[in-house]
Amino acid sequence: xxxxxVFQDSPDNLKSLQYGYDGTTVRTLKLDTxxxxxxxxxxxxxxxxxxxxxxIRNLSNTQDNIVVYGNDGTDNQALxxxxxxxxxxxxxxxxxxxxxxxxxxIRNLSNTQDNIVVYGNDGTDNxxxxxxxxxxxxxxxxKTFTNATQxxxxxxxxxxxxxxxxxxxxxxxxFVNNTGANxxxxxxxxxxxxxxxxxxxxxxxVAAGEAAIxxxxxxxxxxxxxxxxxxxxxxxTADIIYQAQA
Numbered sequence: 001x002x003x004x005x006v007f008q009d010s011p012d013n014l015k016s017l018q019y020g021y022d023g024t025t026v027r028t029l030k031l032d033t034x035x036x037x038x039x040x041x042x043x044x045x046x047x048x049x050x051x052x053x054x055x056i057r058n059l060s061n062t063q064d065n066i067v068v069y070g071n072d073g074t075d076n077q078a079l080x081x082x083x084x085x086x087x088x089x090x091x092x093x094x095x096x097x098x099x100x101x102x103x104x105x106i107r108n109l110s111n112t113q114d115n116i117v118v119y120g121n122d123g124t125d126n127x128x129x130x131x132x133x134x135x136x137x138x139x140x141x142x143k144t145f146t147n148a149t150q151x152x153x154x155x156x157x158x159x160x161x162x163x164x165x166x167x168x169x170x171x172x173x174x175f176v177n178n179t180g181a182n183x184x185x186x187x188x189x190x191x192x193x194x195x196x197x198x199x200x201x202x203x204x205x206v207a208a209g210e211a212a213i214x215x216x217x218x219x220x221x222x223x224x225x226x227x228x229x230x231x232x233x234x235x236x237t238a239d240i241i242y243q244a245q246a
Contacts, residue, residue, distance in 0.1 A: 146244040153237050154184050154229040161225040161240045163194050166216075172244035174225045176204075177211040180236030186212065186227045190220035197224070205230055206238070 018029045030038045059066075069076040080088045109116075119126040130138045146169070150162050166172050176186045188201040200216045200223070216223045229235050 144246045146242070146246075148242045150240045150242075151237065152227060152240055154180075154182075154227055154235045156229055156232050158226045158228045160189065160197065161227065162242075163191065163222045163224045164242050164244070165221065166219075166223050166244065167221050169244040169246050172215065172223070172242070174214045174223075175211060175239075175241040175243070176206050176214060176225060176227070177239040177241065178206045178208055178236055179238055181208050182234040182236040183207050183230035184227055184236050184238050185230045186214060186225050188214045188216050189224050189226050190216050190218060191222040191224075192220050194222045197226075199226075208236060 019026050020029050021027070032038055068079045070079055071077070082088055118129045120129055121127070132138060148162070148164075152159070152161065161174075164172070174188065176184065178184050184206045185203050186206060187199055187203045189197045190200045191197045198220075200218055200220075201214060204212050204214060206212045214225060225240050227238065227240070
């Protein structure tokens, strides 16, 4: 009858249900036949958990192991060791090499048993620097040659050819080749800074179809040829050729 308490003194008949909530529906908690709660895993299957499955203790290397993984860029791979437990390291060429204490020669280098090869580059390949039997570095002396031609047209006033940096040149000369129909006047100039130009030779008249060689007599960082028409309003063309050797 409603409102009347019910007392039960028989445990077999005194039962209650426990519920959980799955986010949508209230569900009865599930037990196995021994009364142990059944726990569902993430993959949808159930696994029974009992006290004998829980081995709570300090780990021991005689009965336990932990696998350590690395990633090869795509998959996780277990790190590999040899039979002695030493890690095997893979080289860039895909083969494996075992590293042990005997492979590590950690000490100060000695010139009686060690050597270091020093390389330079020839513009294409790396080359080992060469010494003689006494250890003196062997140096190959190489000369360089510069050849440059500038086409010019003279006017009534002096103009300067392209400035040439002669700071590291051993020998240098200018050739003025008059390719026009009128005479040209030329002289050599030098400069410490490519701005202040000072005459370093007298004037040379180069007739039509003729050529002349001009060289500075004193040293400065830069040199050039100054040129103009010999006769006013009678311009001509010329090639100014610069050659230098270092």
